[in-house]
Amino acid sequence: MTHMPVAERRSRLLAAAFAVIARTGVSGATTRAIVEEAGMKLASFHYAFESREELMAELVNEVVETQEVVLEVATAADGSLVGTLEQGLLRYFDQVRQDPRRERAMFELTQYAMRSPAMEGFAARQYERYRRLAVQSLDEAATRTGHRWARPLDELAADLVALTDGITLAWLADGDDGRARRTIAFAARAIAAEASPGPERPATTAGTTRTTTRTIRTTRTIGTRGGAA
Template identity: 75%
Template sequence: MAHMPVAERRTRLLSAAFEVISRSGVSGATTRAIVDEAGMKLASFHYAFESREELLAQLVDVVVETQEVVLDIPADGGGGLSDLLERGLLSYFAQVRANPWRERAMFELTQYALRTPSMAGVAERQYERYRALAEASLHEAAARTGCVWRLPVSELAADLVALTDGITLAWLADGDDERASRTIAFAARAIAAEGASAPVPASASVPPSHREGRTA
Protein backbone atom coordinates (compact mmCIF):
# COMPACT_ATOMS: atom_id res chain seq x y z
CA MET A 1 0.00 0.00 0.00
CA ALA A 2 2.92 2.34 0.80
CA HIS A 3 4.08 2.18 -2.83
CA MET A 4 0.63 2.62 -4.40
CA PRO A 5 0.72 5.46 -6.97
CA VAL A 6 -1.15 8.60 -5.94
CA ALA A 7 -3.52 8.33 -8.92
CA GLU A 8 -4.49 4.82 -7.87
CA ARG A 9 -5.01 5.93 -4.28
CA ARG A 10 -7.32 8.68 -5.46
CA THR A 11 -9.33 6.36 -7.67
CA ARG A 12 -9.71 3.83 -4.87
CA LEU A 13 -10.77 6.46 -2.35
CA LEU A 14 -13.26 8.04 -4.76
CA SER A 15 -14.89 4.68 -5.41
CA ALA A 16 -15.03 3.97 -1.67
CA ALA A 17 -16.53 7.40 -0.95
CA PHE A 18 -19.34 6.83 -3.43
CA GLU A 19 -20.13 3.45 -1.87
CA VAL A 20 -20.28 4.99 1.61
CA ILE A 21 -22.45 7.92 0.47
CA SER A 22 -24.80 5.51 -1.32
CA ARG A 23 -25.33 3.63 1.96
CA SER A 24 -25.00 6.30 4.61
CA GLY A 25 -25.31 9.70 2.91
CA VAL A 26 -22.77 12.51 2.84
CA SER A 27 -22.93 12.92 6.62
CA GLY A 28 -21.83 9.30 7.02
CA ALA A 29 -18.94 9.67 4.59
CA THR A 30 -16.34 10.62 7.15
CA THR A 31 -12.68 10.34 6.26
CA ARG A 32 -12.43 7.31 8.56
CA ALA A 33 -15.43 5.61 6.92
CA ILE A 34 -13.99 6.22 3.46
CA VAL A 35 -10.55 4.79 4.20
CA ASP A 36 -12.10 1.81 5.98
CA GLU A 37 -14.24 1.13 2.90
CA ALA A 38 -11.13 1.41 0.72
CA GLY A 39 -9.13 -0.89 3.00
CA MET A 40 -6.54 1.79 3.51
CA LYS A 41 -4.94 3.55 6.46
CA LEU A 42 -6.02 7.03 7.46
CA ALA A 43 -2.59 8.45 6.60
CA SER A 44 -3.07 7.25 3.02
CA PHE A 45 -5.97 9.66 2.57
CA HIS A 46 -3.77 12.71 2.99
CA TYR A 47 -1.33 11.51 0.34
CA ALA A 48 -4.17 11.71 -2.15
CA PHE A 49 -6.41 14.58 -0.99
CA GLU A 50 -5.89 17.68 1.10
CA SER A 51 -9.39 17.47 2.59
CA ARG A 52 -12.68 15.59 2.54
CA GLU A 53 -14.25 18.46 0.58
CA GLU A 54 -11.60 18.15 -2.14
CA LEU A 55 -12.45 14.46 -2.48
CA LEU A 56 -16.20 15.16 -2.63
CA ALA A 57 -15.75 17.87 -5.26
CA GLN A 58 -13.70 15.55 -7.45
CA LEU A 59 -16.21 12.76 -6.86
CA VAL A 60 -19.03 14.84 -8.35
CA ASP A 61 -16.89 15.71 -11.37
CA VAL A 62 -15.84 12.09 -11.93
CA VAL A 63 -19.35 10.64 -11.67
CA VAL A 64 -20.85 13.30 -13.93
CA GLU A 65 -18.11 12.93 -16.55
CA THR A 66 -18.77 9.18 -16.78
CA GLN A 67 -22.44 9.81 -17.58
CA GLU A 68 -22.93 9.49 -21.32
CA VAL A 69 -26.57 10.54 -21.83
CA VAL A 70 -29.47 12.33 -20.19
CA LEU A 71 -31.97 11.19 -22.82
CA ASP A 72 -31.27 7.68 -24.11
CA ILE A 73 -32.43 7.95 -27.73
CA PRO A 74 -33.48 4.52 -29.12
CA ALA A 75 -31.31 3.22 -31.94
CA ASP A 76 -34.21 2.36 -34.25
CA GLY A 77 -35.57 5.93 -34.37
CA GLY A 78 -39.07 4.76 -35.34
CA GLY A 79 -42.16 6.90 -34.68
CA GLY A 80 -42.57 10.63 -34.37
CA LEU A 81 -40.54 13.02 -32.27
CA SER A 82 -42.78 12.84 -29.20
CA ASP A 83 -42.71 9.04 -29.30
CA LEU A 84 -38.93 8.98 -29.66
CA LEU A 85 -38.47 11.38 -26.75
CA GLU A 86 -40.82 9.34 -24.59
CA ARG A 87 -38.97 6.13 -25.32
CA GLY A 88 -35.67 7.85 -24.60
CA LEU A 89 -36.96 9.11 -21.25
CA LEU A 90 -38.35 5.69 -20.37
CA SER A 91 -34.95 4.17 -21.08
CA TYR A 92 -33.34 6.79 -18.82
CA PHE A 93 -35.94 6.04 -16.13
CA ALA A 94 -35.18 2.33 -16.33
CA GLN A 95 -31.59 3.16 -15.38
CA VAL A 96 -32.84 5.23 -12.44
CA ARG A 97 -35.00 2.33 -11.24
CA ALA A 98 -32.06 -0.06 -11.58
CA ASN A 99 -29.70 2.15 -9.54
CA PRO A 100 -31.73 4.39 -7.20
CA TRP A 101 -28.81 4.53 -4.76
CA ARG A 102 -26.74 6.35 -7.40
CA GLU A 103 -29.41 9.00 -7.92
CA ARG A 104 -29.88 9.55 -4.18
CA ALA A 105 -26.13 9.93 -3.75
CA MET A 106 -25.89 12.47 -6.58
CA PHE A 107 -28.79 14.58 -5.30
CA GLU A 108 -27.23 14.63 -1.85
CA LEU A 109 -23.79 15.52 -3.18
CA THR A 110 -25.29 18.38 -5.20
CA GLN A 111 -27.04 19.80 -2.14
CA TYR A 112 -23.88 19.45 -0.07
CA ALA A 113 -21.84 21.25 -2.72
CA LEU A 114 -24.34 24.12 -2.81
CA ARG A 115 -24.02 24.56 0.97
CA THR A 116 -20.23 24.26 1.15
CA PRO A 117 -18.15 27.34 0.24
CA SER A 118 -15.04 25.29 -0.55
CA MET A 119 -17.04 23.38 -3.21
CA ALA A 120 -18.21 26.50 -5.05
CA GLY A 121 -18.77 25.85 -8.73
CA VAL A 122 -19.09 22.06 -8.40
CA ALA A 123 -22.88 21.96 -8.81
CA GLU A 124 -22.68 24.50 -11.64
CA ARG A 125 -20.21 22.28 -13.54
CA GLN A 126 -22.46 19.29 -12.88
CA TYR A 127 -25.49 20.90 -14.48
CA GLU A 128 -23.50 22.34 -17.36
CA ARG A 129 -22.53 18.76 -18.19
CA TYR A 130 -26.13 17.55 -17.88
CA ARG A 131 -27.38 20.30 -20.19
CA ALA A 132 -24.65 19.55 -22.76
CA LEU A 133 -25.65 15.88 -22.78
CA ALA A 134 -29.33 16.79 -23.12
CA GLU A 135 -28.55 19.14 -26.01
CA ALA A 136 -26.69 16.38 -27.86
CA SER A 137 -29.64 14.02 -27.33
CA LEU A 138 -32.13 16.57 -28.67
CA HIS A 139 -30.01 17.14 -31.77
CA GLU A 140 -29.97 13.38 -32.32
CA ALA A 141 -33.74 13.06 -31.81
CA ALA A 142 -34.42 15.78 -34.37
CA ALA A 143 -32.04 14.24 -36.87
CA ARG A 144 -33.63 10.80 -36.45
CA THR A 145 -37.14 12.11 -37.11
CA GLY A 146 -36.37 14.78 -39.69
CA CYS A 147 -37.71 17.55 -37.46
CA VAL A 148 -36.22 20.99 -36.97
CA TRP A 149 -36.08 22.67 -33.56
CA ARG A 150 -37.81 26.06 -33.66
CA LEU A 151 -36.43 27.14 -30.28
CA PRO A 152 -32.75 27.23 -29.29
CA VAL A 153 -31.74 23.70 -28.38
CA SER A 154 -29.85 25.01 -25.35
CA GLU A 155 -33.15 26.27 -23.90
CA LEU A 156 -34.92 22.99 -24.57
CA ALA A 157 -32.00 21.07 -23.05
CA ALA A 158 -32.31 23.08 -19.83
CA ASP A 159 -36.03 22.28 -19.74
CA LEU A 160 -35.31 18.60 -20.31
CA VAL A 161 -32.77 18.46 -17.46
CA ALA A 162 -35.24 20.15 -15.10
CA LEU A 163 -37.95 17.66 -16.11
CA THR A 164 -35.71 14.62 -15.62
CA ASP A 165 -34.63 15.93 -12.22
CA GLY A 166 -38.25 16.34 -11.17
CA ILE A 167 -39.26 12.91 -12.47
CA THR A 168 -36.31 11.27 -10.72
CA LEU A 169 -36.77 13.01 -7.39
CA ALA A 170 -40.53 12.38 -7.32
CA TRP A 171 -39.98 8.69 -8.02
CA LEU A 172 -37.31 8.41 -5.34
CA ALA A 173 -39.84 9.89 -2.93
CA ASP A 174 -42.90 7.79 -3.79
CA GLY A 175 -41.69 4.88 -5.95
CA ASP A 176 -44.78 5.23 -8.16
CA ASP A 177 -43.82 3.80 -11.56
CA GLU A 178 -47.15 4.60 -13.20
CA ARG A 179 -47.08 8.24 -12.13
CA ALA A 180 -43.51 8.56 -13.39
CA SER A 181 -44.51 7.05 -16.74
CA ARG A 182 -47.40 9.51 -17.11
CA THR A 183 -45.09 12.42 -16.31
CA ILE A 184 -42.56 11.13 -18.83
CA ALA A 185 -45.26 11.03 -21.54
CA PHE A 186 -46.25 14.60 -20.65
CA ALA A 187 -42.61 15.76 -20.72
CA ALA A 188 -42.04 14.22 -24.15
CA ARG A 189 -45.19 15.84 -25.58
CA ALA A 190 -44.31 19.22 -24.06
CA ILE A 191 -40.76 19.30 -25.42
CA ALA A 192 -41.89 18.14 -28.87
CA ALA A 193 -44.83 20.57 -29.06
CA GLU A 194 -42.91 23.53 -27.69
CA GLY A 195 -39.74 23.20 -29.64
CA ALA A 196 -40.14 21.38 -32.96
CA SER A 197 -41.61 22.16 -36.34
CA ALA A 198 -42.97 19.57 -38.76
CA PRO A 199 -40.57 17.03 -40.26
CA VAL A 200 -38.60 18.28 -43.22
CA PRO A 201 -39.07 16.25 -46.45
CA ALA A 202 -35.97 14.26 -47.33
CA SER A 203 -35.69 16.12 -50.64
CA ALA A 204 -35.80 19.54 -49.00
CA SER A 205 -32.64 21.52 -48.61
CA VAL A 206 -32.47 23.28 -45.29
CA PRO A 207 -29.82 25.98 -44.98
CA PRO A 208 -27.54 25.38 -41.95
CA SER A 209 -28.48 28.78 -40.51
CA HIS A 210 -32.11 27.63 -40.23
CA ARG A 211 -31.58 24.26 -38.62
CA GLU A 212 -31.80 25.85 -35.18
CA GLY A 213 -33.08 29.02 -33.62
CA ARG A 214 -36.37 30.85 -33.58
CA THR A 215 -38.40 31.21 -36.74
CA ALA A 216 -39.92 34.48 -37.77
Protein backbone atom coordinates in the same frame (compact mmCIF):
# COMPACT_ATOMS: atom_id res chain seq x y z
CA MET B 1 0.56 -3.29 3.41
CA THR B 2 0.68 -3.22 -0.34
CA HIS B 3 2.55 -0.53 -2.18
CA MET B 4 0.38 1.51 -4.48
CA PRO B 5 0.97 4.56 -6.64
CA VAL B 6 -0.64 7.56 -5.05
CA ALA B 7 -2.77 8.20 -8.12
CA GLU B 8 -4.25 4.72 -7.82
CA ARG B 9 -4.88 5.27 -4.16
CA ARG B 10 -6.67 8.52 -4.80
CA SER B 11 -8.75 6.91 -7.49
CA ARG B 12 -9.80 4.04 -5.25
CA LEU B 13 -10.63 6.37 -2.41
CA LEU B 14 -12.80 8.45 -4.70
CA ALA B 15 -14.68 5.38 -5.85
CA ALA B 16 -15.05 4.21 -2.27
CA ALA B 17 -16.31 7.62 -1.22
CA PHE B 18 -18.98 7.59 -3.88
CA ALA B 19 -20.05 4.11 -2.85
CA VAL B 20 -20.35 5.17 0.77
CA ILE B 21 -22.30 8.26 -0.17
CA ALA B 22 -24.66 6.20 -2.28
CA ARG B 23 -25.24 3.85 0.62
CA THR B 24 -25.36 6.19 3.58
CA GLY B 25 -25.43 9.73 2.28
CA VAL B 26 -22.86 12.50 2.40
CA SER B 27 -23.15 12.72 6.16
CA GLY B 28 -22.09 9.09 6.45
CA ALA B 29 -19.04 9.55 4.28
CA THR B 30 -16.52 9.95 7.08
CA THR B 31 -12.85 9.35 6.42
CA ARG B 32 -13.11 6.18 8.45
CA ALA B 33 -16.07 4.86 6.47
CA ILE B 34 -14.32 5.67 3.22
CA VAL B 35 -11.05 3.94 4.03
CA GLU B 36 -12.90 0.93 5.32
CA GLU B 37 -14.84 0.74 2.06
CA ALA B 38 -11.56 1.01 0.17
CA GLY B 39 -9.87 -1.56 2.38
CA MET B 40 -7.21 0.83 3.55
CA LYS B 41 -5.92 2.22 6.80
CA LEU B 42 -6.93 5.64 7.99
CA ALA B 43 -3.46 7.10 7.65
CA SER B 44 -3.40 6.21 3.97
CA PHE B 45 -6.25 8.61 3.44
CA HIS B 46 -4.20 11.56 4.54
CA TYR B 47 -1.24 10.33 2.59
CA ALA B 48 -3.30 10.47 -0.60
CA PHE B 49 -5.41 13.53 0.23
CA GLU B 50 -4.66 16.67 2.15
CA SER B 51 -8.05 16.58 3.81
CA ARG B 52 -11.53 15.19 3.54
CA GLU B 53 -12.57 18.41 1.92
CA GLU B 54 -10.01 17.94 -0.83
CA LEU B 55 -11.41 14.51 -1.58
CA MET B 56 -14.95 15.83 -1.69
CA ALA B 57 -13.99 18.61 -4.08
CA GLU B 58 -12.19 16.14 -6.30
CA LEU B 59 -15.14 13.75 -6.18
CA VAL B 60 -17.58 16.45 -7.09
CA ASN B 61 -15.40 17.40 -10.05
CA GLU B 62 -15.00 13.86 -11.23
CA VAL B 63 -18.70 13.24 -10.93
CA VAL B 64 -19.50 16.19 -13.12
CA GLU B 65 -17.06 15.27 -15.82
CA THR B 66 -17.93 11.61 -16.05
CA GLN B 67 -21.68 12.17 -16.11
CA GLU B 68 -22.66 10.50 -19.31
CA VAL B 69 -26.26 10.01 -20.17
CA VAL B 70 -29.22 12.23 -19.60
CA LEU B 71 -31.25 10.26 -21.99
CA GLU B 72 -30.15 7.86 -24.62
CA VAL B 73 -32.03 8.23 -27.84
CA ALA B 74 -33.02 4.99 -29.46
CA THR B 75 -34.96 5.12 -32.66
CA ALA B 76 -38.64 5.18 -31.94
CA ALA B 77 -41.06 2.31 -32.04
CA ASP B 78 -43.16 3.98 -34.70
CA GLY B 79 -40.77 6.60 -35.98
CA SER B 80 -42.62 9.43 -34.26
CA LEU B 81 -40.85 12.14 -32.34
CA VAL B 82 -43.00 11.74 -29.24
CA GLY B 83 -42.38 8.04 -29.28
CA THR B 84 -38.66 8.53 -29.66
CA LEU B 85 -38.52 10.98 -26.79
CA GLU B 86 -40.64 8.77 -24.63
CA GLN B 87 -38.45 5.76 -25.32
CA GLY B 88 -35.39 7.75 -24.42
CA LEU B 89 -36.95 8.97 -21.19
CA LEU B 90 -38.05 5.47 -20.32
CA ARG B 91 -34.50 4.26 -20.80
CA TYR B 92 -33.27 6.97 -18.52
CA PHE B 93 -35.90 6.01 -15.99
CA ASP B 94 -34.80 2.39 -16.17
CA GLN B 95 -31.32 3.50 -15.21
CA VAL B 96 -32.69 5.40 -12.25
CA ARG B 97 -34.74 2.41 -11.15
CA GLN B 98 -31.79 0.14 -11.56
CA ASP B 99 -29.61 2.22 -9.28
CA PRO B 100 -31.61 4.71 -7.25
CA ARG B 101 -28.83 5.16 -4.75
CA ARG B 102 -26.57 6.50 -7.44
CA GLU B 103 -29.16 9.09 -8.34
CA ARG B 104 -29.69 10.04 -4.74
CA ALA B 105 -25.95 10.42 -4.35
CA MET B 106 -25.85 12.76 -7.32
CA PHE B 107 -28.51 15.02 -5.85
CA GLU B 108 -26.79 15.03 -2.48
CA LEU B 109 -23.43 15.86 -4.00
CA THR B 110 -24.96 18.74 -5.90
CA GLN B 111 -26.48 20.11 -2.73
CA TYR B 112 -23.27 19.55 -0.86
CA ALA B 113 -21.39 21.53 -3.48
CA MET B 114 -23.94 24.34 -3.31
CA ARG B 115 -23.28 24.62 0.41
CA SER B 116 -19.51 24.68 0.14
CA PRO B 117 -18.12 28.13 -0.61
CA ALA B 118 -15.03 26.41 -1.98
CA MET B 119 -17.12 24.72 -4.65
CA GLU B 120 -18.91 27.82 -5.77
CA GLY B 121 -20.04 27.42 -9.34
CA PHE B 122 -19.77 23.68 -9.41
CA ALA B 123 -23.52 23.16 -9.43
CA ALA B 124 -23.87 25.60 -12.30
CA ARG B 125 -21.26 23.70 -14.29
CA GLN B 126 -23.06 20.46 -13.57
CA TYR B 127 -26.32 21.76 -14.93
CA GLU B 128 -24.54 23.20 -17.91
CA ARG B 129 -23.22 19.75 -18.61
CA TYR B 130 -26.66 18.21 -18.19
CA ARG B 131 -27.96 20.64 -20.76
CA ARG B 132 -25.16 19.91 -23.20
CA LEU B 133 -25.97 16.24 -23.01
CA ALA B 134 -29.66 16.97 -23.44
CA VAL B 135 -28.88 19.07 -26.49
CA GLN B 136 -27.20 16.10 -28.12
CA SER B 137 -30.13 13.84 -27.38
CA LEU B 138 -32.68 16.32 -28.66
CA ASP B 139 -30.67 17.00 -31.77
CA GLU B 140 -30.43 13.35 -32.54
CA ALA B 141 -34.09 12.71 -31.85
CA ALA B 142 -35.13 15.47 -34.23
CA THR B 143 -32.75 14.35 -36.93
CA ARG B 144 -33.86 10.76 -36.75
CA THR B 145 -37.53 11.57 -36.97
CA GLY B 146 -37.29 14.42 -39.44
CA HIS B 147 -38.13 17.36 -37.28
CA ARG B 148 -36.77 20.77 -36.52
CA TRP B 149 -36.86 22.37 -33.10
CA ALA B 150 -38.84 25.56 -33.04
CA ARG B 151 -36.82 27.13 -30.23
CA PRO B 152 -33.11 27.41 -29.42
CA LEU B 153 -31.97 23.92 -28.55
CA ASP B 154 -30.29 25.09 -25.39
CA GLU B 155 -33.61 26.33 -24.03
CA LEU B 156 -35.35 23.08 -24.81
CA ALA B 157 -32.50 21.23 -23.17
CA ALA B 158 -33.15 23.17 -19.97
CA ASP B 159 -36.83 22.21 -20.18
CA LEU B 160 -35.93 18.58 -20.60
CA VAL B 161 -33.47 18.62 -17.73
CA ALA B 162 -36.09 20.21 -15.50
CA LEU B 163 -38.53 17.45 -16.40
CA THR B 164 -36.07 14.62 -15.79
CA ASP B 165 -35.02 16.15 -12.48
CA GLY B 166 -38.60 16.51 -11.38
CA ILE B 167 -39.55 13.02 -12.46
CA THR B 168 -36.53 11.55 -10.72
CA LEU B 169 -37.08 13.43 -7.47
CA ALA B 170 -40.72 12.45 -7.26
CA TRP B 171 -39.92 8.82 -7.95
CA LEU B 172 -37.15 8.76 -5.37
CA ALA B 173 -39.69 10.11 -2.90
CA ASP B 174 -42.58 7.74 -3.56
CA GLY B 175 -41.27 4.98 -5.83
CA ASP B 176 -44.44 5.05 -7.89
CA ASP B 177 -43.45 3.55 -11.24
CA GLY B 178 -46.78 4.13 -12.91
CA ARG B 179 -46.86 7.75 -11.99
CA ALA B 180 -43.32 8.26 -13.22
CA ARG B 181 -44.20 6.65 -16.55
CA ARG B 182 -47.27 8.82 -16.95
CA THR B 183 -45.24 11.93 -16.28
CA ILE B 184 -42.68 10.67 -18.77
CA ALA B 185 -45.39 10.38 -21.39
CA PHE B 186 -46.42 13.92 -20.58
CA ALA B 187 -42.82 15.11 -20.81
CA ALA B 188 -42.42 13.52 -24.22
CA ARG B 189 -45.56 15.22 -25.50
CA ALA B 190 -44.52 18.54 -24.05
CA ILE B 191 -41.07 18.51 -25.61
CA ALA B 192 -42.30 17.15 -28.92
CA ALA B 193 -44.81 19.98 -29.09
CA GLU B 194 -41.89 22.38 -29.37
CA ALA B 195 -40.86 20.96 -32.73
CA SER B 196 -42.10 21.64 -36.22
CA PRO B 197 -42.00 19.17 -39.05
CA GLY B 198 -38.64 19.94 -40.58
CA PRO B 199 -36.76 19.37 -43.77
CA GLU B 200 -34.42 16.92 -42.14
CA ARG B 201 -35.30 13.43 -43.29
CA PRO B 202 -34.92 10.48 -40.96
CA ALA B 203 -31.59 8.88 -41.80
CA THR B 204 -32.92 5.37 -42.09
CA THR B 205 -35.91 3.42 -40.95
CA ALA B 206 -34.21 0.07 -41.21
CA GLY B 207 -33.57 -2.15 -38.23
CA THR B 208 -36.41 -0.92 -36.10
CA THR B 209 -39.23 -3.13 -35.05
CA ARG B 210 -42.79 -2.13 -35.89
CA THR B 211 -41.84 0.28 -38.62
CA THR B 212 -45.18 1.83 -39.32
CA THR B 213 -43.43 4.01 -41.88
CA ARG B 214 -45.67 6.81 -40.76
CA THR B 215 -42.97 9.43 -41.03
CA ILE B 216 -43.37 12.98 -39.87
CA ARG B 217 -46.29 12.66 -37.57
CA THR B 218 -45.85 15.45 -35.23
CA THR B 219 -46.58 18.47 -33.13
CA ARG B 220 -50.17 18.08 -31.98
CA THR B 221 -49.98 14.77 -30.26
CA ILE B 222 -52.14 15.17 -27.22
CA GLY B 223 -53.50 11.89 -26.07
CA THR B 224 -50.73 9.77 -27.53
CA ARG B 225 -50.11 7.85 -24.39
CA GLY B 226 -47.40 5.78 -26.10
CA GLY B 227 -46.46 2.38 -24.79
CA ALA B 228 -46.21 3.69 -21.28
CA ALA B 229 -48.65 4.37 -18.49
